Amino acid sequence: xxxxxDFEFSxxxxxxxxxxxxxxxxxxxxxxxxxxLRSLDGPVGYVDxxxxxxxxxxxxxxxxxxxxxxxxxxxxxxxxxxxxxxxVKEQKTDDLPERRxxxxxxxxxxxxxxxxxxxxxxxxxxxxxxxxxxxxxxxxLFNPGKIRLNAVVMRxxxxxxxxLGIIGLMSFLIGIVIxxxxxxxxxxxxxxxxxxxxxxxxxxxxLGVLMTAIMIAGRSGSAFAAQIGTMKITxxxxxxxxxxxxxxxxxxxxxxxxxxxxxxxxxFYASIVAVVGGGLLCWVALEIPPATFIxxxxxxxxITDFYVGLIKAPIFGAIVxxxxxxxxxxxxxxxxxxxxxxxxxxxxAIFLVIVLDAFFAVFFSSIGWx
Amino acid sequence: MNSGNVIEVRGLRNAFGEQVVHENLNIDxxxxxxxxxxxGSGTGKSVLMRSIIGLQQPSAGEICVxxxxxxxxxxxxxxxxxxxxxxxxxxxxxxxxxxxxENVQVPLREFYPNFSQQLLDEIAVSKILLSGLPADAxxxxxxxxxxxxxxxxxxxxxxxxxxELLFLDEPTAGLDPIGAAKFDALTxxxxxxxxxxxxxxxxxxxxxxxICDRVAVLADRQVIAVGKIEELLxxxxxxxxxxxxxPRGRVALQGHQ
Numbered sequence: 001x002x003x004x005x006d007f008e009f010s011x012x013x014x015x016x017x018x019x020x021x022x023x024x025x026x027x028x029x030x031x032x033x034x035x036x037l038r039s040l041d042g043p044v045g046y047v048d049x050x051x052x053x054x055x056x057x058x059x060x061x062x063x064x065x066x067x068x069x070x071x072x073x074x075x076x077x078x079x080x081x082x083x084x085x086x087x088v089k090e091q092k093t094d095d096l097p098e099r100r101x102x103x104x105x106x107x108x109x110x111x112x113x114x115x116x117x118x119x120x121x122x123x124x125x126x127x128x129x130x131x132x133x134x135x136x137x138x139x140x141l142f143n144p145g146k147i148r149l150n151a152v153v154m155r156x157x158x159x160x161x162x163x164l165g166i167i168g169l170m171s172f173l174i175g176i177v178i179x180x181x182x183x184x185x186x187x188x189x190x191x192x193x194x195x196x197x198x199x200x201x202x203x204x205x206x207l208g209v210l211m212t213a214i215m216i217a218g219r220s221g222s223a224f225a226a227q228i229g230t231m232k233i234t235x236x237x238x239x240x241x242x243x244x245x246x247x248x249x250x251x252x253x254x255x256x257x258x259x260x261x262x263x264x265x266x267x268f269y270a271s272i273v274a275v276v277g278g279g280l281l282c283w284v285a286l287e288i289p290p291a292t293f294i295x296x297x298x299x300x301x302x303i304t305d306f307y308v309g310l311i312k313a314p315i316f317g318a319i320v321x322x323x324x325x326x327x328x329x330x331x332x333x334x335x336x337x338x339x340x341x342x343x344x345x346x347x348x349a350i351f352l353v354i355v356l357d358a359f360f361a362v363f364f365s366s367i368g369w370x
Numbered sequence: 371m372n373s374g375n376v377i378e379v380r381g382l383r384n385a386f387g388e389q390v391v392h393e394n395l396n397i398d399x400x401x402x403x404x405x406x407x408x409x410g411s412g413t414g415k416s417v418l419m420r421s422i423i424g425l426q427q428p429s430a431g432e433i434c435v436x437x438x439x440x441x442x443x444x445x446x447x448x449x450x451x452x453x454x455x456x457x458x459x460x461x462x463x464x465x466x467x468x469x470x471x472e473n474v475q476v477p478l479r480e481f482y483p484n485f486s487q488q489l490l491d492e493i494a495v496s497k498i499l500l501s502g503l504p505a506d507a508x509x510x511x512x513x514x515x516x517x518x519x520x521x522x523x524x525x526x527x528x529x530x531x532x533x534e535l536l537f538l539d540e541p542t543a544g545l546d547p548i549g550a551a552k553f554d555a556l557t558x559x560x561x562x563x564x565x566x567x568x569x570x571x572x573x574x575x576x577x578x579x580x581i582c583d584r585v586a587v588l589a590d591r592q593v594i595a596v597g598k599i600e601e602l603l604x605x606x607x608x609x610x611x612x613x614x615x616x617p618r619g620r621v622a623l624q625g626h627q
Contacts, residue, residue, distance in 0.1 A: 027482065027532050028453070034489045056532035056564060061496050062489075083563045088496060333513035334466030 002029040003053055007037070016045025019072065021052045025059025037066045050076035060084035126348075129326045133256060136248045148254050155258030159220045160266060167215055171203075171270040174211060175277025178202055183286055192286055196293060199278035200301035208271030209263070209309045210357055213316035216259065216266070217349035221324035224255050225345035228328025229338040237329070247329070256321040263317030264310050271309060304369040312360055316353050323349040375434075376401050376535055376567045377422060382431035384417050391417050393591040395431070404561055404568040406578045408613065409588030415571045416460070418588065419537055422569070423457055424448070436535065453481045455535040456528030460543070462520035464512040470498060470523045471508035477530045493530070501526040502552055518545045522553075529560070535567045536560070542574045554580045575614075575622035587613075 005023040012018040023029055047067045064085055067074050077085060102110060140146045182198040228251055231237050237247050282288040327345035331337045377399035384392040391414035399405045409415050420426035422433055424440045433440055436454055438447045464473050471494040478490055498508050501522040512520055528536060542550035558581045560566050572578060578585055579599060586596045589609050595602055603614055613619055
């Protein structure tokens with residue numbers, strides 16, 4: 001449809017070089033014309049458009065720039081072309097302005113410094129956020145009319161009930177793995193029966209709750225961050241504030257409460273399913289019948305292990321939910337930040353959960369619950 | 371298809387579940403005109419635009435844009451059509467992780483990968499200036515711009531490929547009156563210099579009077595009237611009458627007489 005743009009030279013009556021542009025000077029027909037005109041040297045007196053077909057703004061820009069570079073006069077432009085040339089002449093600009101770039105060594109230092117500042121300020125902001133949530137919790141506690149029960153119950157479903165399947169499957173497989181690996185190692189000492197100790201103590205005390213917390217961080221913590229982050233971008237949070245609704249009370253508290261309440265339940269459920277998985281493997285591979293397994297399990301697993309798991313669970317839940325909501329509220333600019341903050345929420349939650357778990361391990365041992 | 375028409379819509383039906391938005395809707399957009407589309411909130415102006423540009427699959431009907439049926443199974447020519455139109459969404463719909471200049475360059479890079487970076491930069495700045503933004507907006511990210519500036523940046527991107535057909539969804543909404551008048555003048559000028567055809571959704575009566583060649587009115591799931599404003603003023607349909615002869619309509623009319 002369009003004719004490829006090209007150019008040729010002729011001599012003008014006054015002896016100057018005449019650059020005759022041919023073909024259509026439109027974006028789809030320009031091809032390499034721009035580069036060839038750029039590398040053009042030698043004096044050009046006139047840019048002649050008499051042979052040119054259609055012209056669009058990009059073509060007009062190239063004509064105008066070429067004429068300006070060579071101090072040439074544009075001649076024989078059609079009416080439309082002259083209008084466009086007039087228009088692009090007004091847009092004369094030297095170069096694309098640039099963002100200031102630092103030299104590499106400075107940039108590395110700058111990035112390290114920024115990372116430290118961001119890490120510290122995030123930590124302080126997170127502490128402040130926990131404070132806000134706790135005060136909001138007490139405010140709601142003494143003013144029960146403010147509790148958003150519907151929101152909490154809706155989160156029950158999202159955080160708890162819908163997670164049962166995946167947490168069950170995960171725990172069942174972990175139970176099997178512990179039993180299988182334990183059996184292989186303990187067989188060397190002829191102490192296969194201690195596999196049951198391993199299953200009972202590990203799952204109730206550590207893995208049930210820890211793995212659940214990690215799963216909830218990936219499933220719900222990330223969802224919280226993404227939901228709240230998107231609401232930040234669409235100014236929903238600002239709208240809430242102007243109406244007088246506290247986003248902490250309306251968004252953060254229901255999510256946090258739901259997670260805190262569900263974590264012990266999910267943790268206990270995960271431990272039981274893991275024990276079932278381990279028991280199944282003991283039955284099939286080690287020929288320990290279920291009745292013996294259960295009896296032995298009750299003998300070797302102290303009730304304190306159950307308490308340890310139960311005490312840790314709501315705290316992990318609070319950390320996971322608050323990290324998710326906190327990161328969501330930190331979103332300011334664009335869609336990419338929602339992604340970054342969601343990742344940060346999961347990483348922060350899992351990191352804090354594991355740090356706290358290590359602390360609890362030492363703490364409970366030292367108070368004699370070993 | 372009539373060669374004078376850039377867009378032809380025949381028997382369009384759009385429904386979301388039970389709710390029918392369009393029923394047997396017909397509309398033509400002629401080459402080189404600015405067609406204003408008006409209608410009350412919820413009459414499906416944006417849905418109509420989304421159907422024409424292929425973002426919304428209608429449940430029935432024919433849509434022909436620049437001679438190409440976009441609803442048939444033959445997808446071969448569809449990309450070719452996409453390079454010949456530009457779309458400005460209501461909020462600008464800029465890519466938030468790219469600067470304004472990079473946003474403008476996206477369609478250019480997509481269709482003309484062998485353009486040099488230098489030319490791309492020049493085109494970007496030229497389009498940004500053309501849309502009425504200062505040159506230093508080029509390196510800014512959308513989040514650093516105001517709503518009106520974002521709209522202009524969206525226009526710069528819509529104009530990147532020098533389209534024949536421009537879709538504008540409420541371009542002057544949210545602009546100050548001076549900015550809105552400039553935007554109108556710009557649309558008119560682009561139409562004259564580039565021979566653009568413009569499909570313009572608007573609520574702005576001043577825009578209708580100032581730049582639209584014809585106006586289509588959407589109501590009752592159909593286009594109930596199309597024509598010059600003077601013709602529409604004679605209509606006895608209650609909505610059209612209230613729209614153009616209400617207090618705001620009269621003020622806008624006086625302003626242009």
